[in-house]
Amino acid sequence: MTKKLIIIGGEGNGGVVAACIEDINRIHKKSVYEIIGFLNDYHANKICNYPVVGKTETAKEWAKEGYLLSFAIHPIGHGSLRVKLFDHLEIPDESLATIVHPTAFIASNATLEPGVFVMANCYIGPQTQLAKSVFVMANCVVGHNDYIGPFCHLSAGSVVSSYITIGKASDICLSASILEKVSIGDYCVIGAKSLLTKSTGNSEMYIGIPAKLHRRIEEKEYTLQEK
């Protein structure tokens, strides 16, 4: 049966989800998902040629009607805001779509929680857990025995080796690499092309090779008004 999907967000990550769905339907030669439209508070018309069917606050009503939802609001460096927005929407876990592109390799004993999105050509290793609504963009490697916390975002080409723990809503940016047995706190950013060799605290931004603490991410950046 075709699953009816609503994407929460805009043309950035939301557009990637839509493109992935289109490719899933093409590969399976059938409508696995039907994209009903987007929920967005700032665009009233169309996003990626799909209608905007309401504001984000209507997510709960769509869920009650039986639609699946993909929460695709992942602004880099605003992990705390991401979690606040999600909590505000009160979407039950069973209404979150878990979407995996058919070219991704997922180990049989890896765990994908509700709302996880894995784009094309990714590798998710054995005994790794991707917690709720983790987004793994194209060409990422996530090694074995990792825990990637809820709402984390792994940008295209990032490499997370093994025995890694990442807290809530942290961002691993484009082509960044994380050495094994490192732990990353909540709401962190590991900058593009960086190589993280040591563990971080919470709300810290690391950049460079080897990555050094660039700055702390201040909580005042995270208010719903500033979204």
Ligand SMILES: CC(=O)SCCNC(=O)CCNC(=O)[C@H](O)C(C)(C)COP(=O)(O)OP(=O)(O)OC[C@H]1O[C@@H](n2cnc3c(N)ncnc32)[C@H](O)[C@@H]1OP(=O)(O)O
């Ligand atoms: C397909 C997709 O998934 S696309 C979406 C993903 N997007 C990304 O992954 C982009 C990630 N963004 C980054 O890595 C950014 O550079 C951030 C978030 C780390 C920048 O943080 P900011 O604190 O805003 O840094 P800012 O831009 O002010 O730069 C400060 C300095 O750090 C340097 N810098 C910034 N990022 C990096 C980096 N990744 N590596 C090395 N140096 C860097 C800048 O050149 C600048 O140097 P300068 O002071 O000598 O001029």
